[in-house]
Structures are given as C-alpha cells and as structure tokens.
Amino acid sequence: MPRKPKPKPKSKPTIPPIPPHLKAGKQVEISSDDPGYRGSWYAGTVIRRVSSKDPNKFVVQYTSLFKDEEGKKPLREVLDAVNLRPPAPKEKARKFRFSEKVDAFYNDGWWEGVITEDLGKGRFLVYFRPTKEQIEFGEKELRLHREWVDGVWKPPLEEEDDNTSKGMTSDKGLAEEIKLDSNQSMSEKKLESNNLLTEEKLKSNNSRTGEKFSEGMRVEVRSDEDGFKGAWFAATIVEALGRDKYIIQYESLRTEDDKDFLKEEADAVQIRPYPPETVVDHYKLLEEVDALYNDGWWVGVISKVLPNSRYKVYFQTTSEELVFDHSQLRLHQDWIDGKWVVASQALKL
Known part of the structure; x- marks a missing residue:
C-alpha cells in the first residue's frame, strides 16, 4: 500500500533587517500619536527591537521626558518604526524667512509651524495651524522643517553643520542654551498643561480672533474624526447658533440614505473661508x-x-x-x- 507522504517542513518567516538608524543605541527623534502631541518630535535612544514576531516595533527611551516628577526615570515606550527617524539636521546660522515652514523647540520637543513675522534681532513669530496661535521664538529655537522620506531628508541640508556627522546638537543641550527674553513673560511661551495642541486651546484662540461667518457663506470645514483628521471639506453656513457654533451643509458629503447633502453642527475653530483659486502651470518638487x-x-x-x-x-x-x-x-x-x-x-x- 502507498506510504503516507511526509509533511514538508515549514519555512521560517523572513525577518526584515533593522534599518541603520534604528539599531540599538542609535539616537532618534520620536513622534507621538497621543492627542495634543501629534506632529511633535522628541529626542530619544533606541533600546532594542521588540521581537522577531513584531519586527517593526522598537523599545525607545526619551532623553528629556520622564515617568517620575523628580526626572530620574526616563520614559520608555514601545513604538512602531514609522514613529522613529534619525535626528533632524540643522543649518548653522540659517537666515529664516517669512512664511517658511519651521520646527520650533518648545518644552523639550520640536513642533511644526510657519514663520509669520520677522521681529528683528533674531526673533520671529511662528504660527501653529491646529491652535491658530502665534508665539515668539529666537532663531536658536528654530530649524527648517524637513521630512524623512525613503531614508533621506527632504529638503536636503543646505549648509553642513560641524556637528552633522555626530547628529544634531542634543535637545537637552539646546534647552540649556536657549535664553528667554527677560521682557517676555512665561505666560506668552507656555501653553496649558505642557500641551501645545489641545482642543480647549483651539476654542479659546478662535474666540480671541473673533472669526465670524454669515449665513450662506461658502467655507471649508476641518474634520476631527479618526481617519479624516486634517482634511478640509467644502460647505455652506446654514445657521449661526451662537457661542462660535454653526450649522453647516457639505457640498460633497451626503446623508446615509443618500437623499440630501449632510448637515451637522461645527465649532468655529473647525471653519475657515473658502480659499481663493490659484492658477499653477506645474508644481515643483517639495512644493x-x-x-x-x-x-x-x-x-x-x-x-x-x-x-x-x-x-x-x-x-x-x-x-x-x-x-x-x-x-x-x-x-x-x-x-x-x-x-x-x-x-x-x-x-x-
């Protein structure tokens, strides 16, 4: 009688190699997905890969964030590789310009913003989109905003810093180097609960700016729903409810039964005028x-x-x-x- 065939041995899963910038002991910058901290980057060190079963997750230790109030136990987290990148480069004696995208160093982390005014003497106003707030920073607290894409920095470094080969100047050292202007109160620099991007701050800032929208006005509305955060949708103001709240009707989003365009209540902080049309013949790299x-x-x-x-x-x-x-x-x-x-x-x- 025929023999029962022997089962073939199972092939071992292929474990991807660890990227050079994520090897144990490497300095990295860490992004957070926690509410209020999205878009910020903090200095840290790679401790190890979690396991061969979870090859894209790593144990990292923060340089300046601690799990105790005394600041003796550095915070450790398990994060996906997408939340980690090498320390961003920084030009020496860079001349920042109006409307340039920068990272601003605040509370031991780097936050993305846009320069809205050159105040002179090396000081600038920086605007943060989520909070609609402008805060003053010195040039030592700024660096050109860059993205880590496919293993390279975009845009590339314009001027090699003496410390580039060793990585950027440590954030701890930078924090000690930065000196606040004595005429600038701490309240102008601090945001509530060590949290730059909070919904409460969004609402209070909108109240200060006094943004008002009239019935029938065409606007864009920002979504805060998971999977749609940061996206803007065209809509029309239907009714003002008071206290910076409005009923809006979308131009492209429809109700579940598809019988009409979706109407919902939105806070003023989620609304902006509809952008003017711009004519562009062609777009450039990194635009x-x-x-x-x-x-x-x-x-x-x-x-x-x-x-x-x-x-x-x-x-x-x-x-x-x-x-x-x-x-x-x-x-x-x-x-x-x-x-x-x-x-x-x-x-x-």
Whole structure:
C-alpha cells in the first residue's frame, strides 16, 4: 500500500533587517500619536527591537521626558518604526524667512509651524495651524522643517553643520542654551498643561480672533474624526447658533440614505473661508499642496514629478505616497490673521 507522504517542513518567516538608524543605541527623534502631541518630535535612544514576531516595533527611551516628577526615570515606550527617524539636521546660522515652514523647540520637543513675522534681532513669530496661535521664538529655537522620506531628508541640508556627522546638537543641550527674553513673560511661551495642541486651546484662540461667518457663506470645514483628521471639506453656513457654533451643509458629503447633502453642527475653530483659486502651470518638487481625495482636501508635499502632468504626493500624517493629476491639486494656503498665506511662495511675497 502507498506510504503516507511526509509533511514538508515549514519555512521560517523572513525577518526584515533593522534599518541603520534604528539599531540599538542609535539616537532618534520620536513622534507621538497621543492627542495634543501629534506632529511633535522628541529626542530619544533606541533600546532594542521588540521581537522577531513584531519586527517593526522598537523599545525607545526619551532623553528629556520622564515617568517620575523628580526626572530620574526616563520614559520608555514601545513604538512602531514609522514613529522613529534619525535626528533632524540643522543649518548653522540659517537666515529664516517669512512664511517658511519651521520646527520650533518648545518644552523639550520640536513642533511644526510657519514663520509669520520677522521681529528683528533674531526673533520671529511662528504660527501653529491646529491652535491658530502665534508665539515668539529666537532663531536658536528654530530649524527648517524637513521630512524623512525613503531614508533621506527632504529638503536636503543646505549648509553642513560641524556637528552633522555626530547628529544634531542634543535637545537637552539646546534647552540649556536657549535664553528667554527677560521682557517676555512665561505666560506668552507656555501653553496649558505642557500641551501645545489641545482642543480647549483651539476654542479659546478662535474666540480671541473673533472669526465670524454669515449665513450662506461658502467655507471649508476641518474634520476631527479618526481617519479624516486634517482634511478640509467644502460647505455652506446654514445657521449661526451662537457661542462660535454653526450649522453647516457639505457640498460633497451626503446623508446615509443618500437623499440630501449632510448637515451637522461645527465649532468655529473647525471653519475657515473658502480659499481663493490659484492658477499653477506645474508644481515643483517639495512644493506643499492640497490633494483632492475622498471629497476632501489633504495637505501633502510633492515628492516626485511624473510625466503627463501627474505628481506623487507624500502625506506626513500617514507616511503614504499617492499619485494625483494636476487638476486634483492646489497650492496649500493657511488662513492666518484674516489673510491667506502660501508657504511655498514665501520668496515671491
């Protein structure tokens, strides 16, 4: 009688190699997905990969964040590789310009913002989109904003720093080097509960700016729902409810039964005027754009210019790259102090 065939041995799963910047002992910058801290980067060190079964997760230890009030026990976390990158480079004696995207050093971390005013003597006002707030910083507290894409920094380093080969100056050292202007009160620099990006701060800032929208006005509304955070959708103001709340009706989002366009209540902090149309013949590499996707506009950066007026766009929030036609893109603009500012046109402005 025929013999029963022997089972074939199971092949061992292939374990991806550890990227050079994530080997044990390497200094890294760590991003957080915790509410209120999205978009910030903190210095740390890679301790180890979690396991071969979870090859994309790493144990990291923060340099300046601690789990005890005495500051003796550095905080450790298990994070995905997408939340880790090498220390960002920093030019020596950089000349910052109006409307340039920068990272501002605050409470031991780097936060993304846009320069809105050169105050002179090496000091600048920086605008933070989520809070609609401007805060003053010295040039030593700023660096050009860069993205870590496919193992390289974009845009590349313009001027090699003496410390580049050893990594950027440690954030702890930078914190000691920074001196606050004696005429500037701590209340101007601090944000509530060591948290720069809080919904409460969003609401209070909007109240101060006094942004008002009238019935019938065409606007854009920012979504705060999971999976749609940061996207802007065209809508119309239907009714003002008072206390900075409005009923809006979307132009492209429909009700579940698909019988009408969706109406909902929105806070003023989620609303801005509809951006003016900009005419662009072609987009350039690393230019900041809004991409039309799933009926909303998403902020991204041109990562590759393709033939036939097509572009590859990189999205920082998801670390994804998608291809778009020219007609699906527009120049990214920020609504700052009652006017539209195009970061990519800083030199023209």
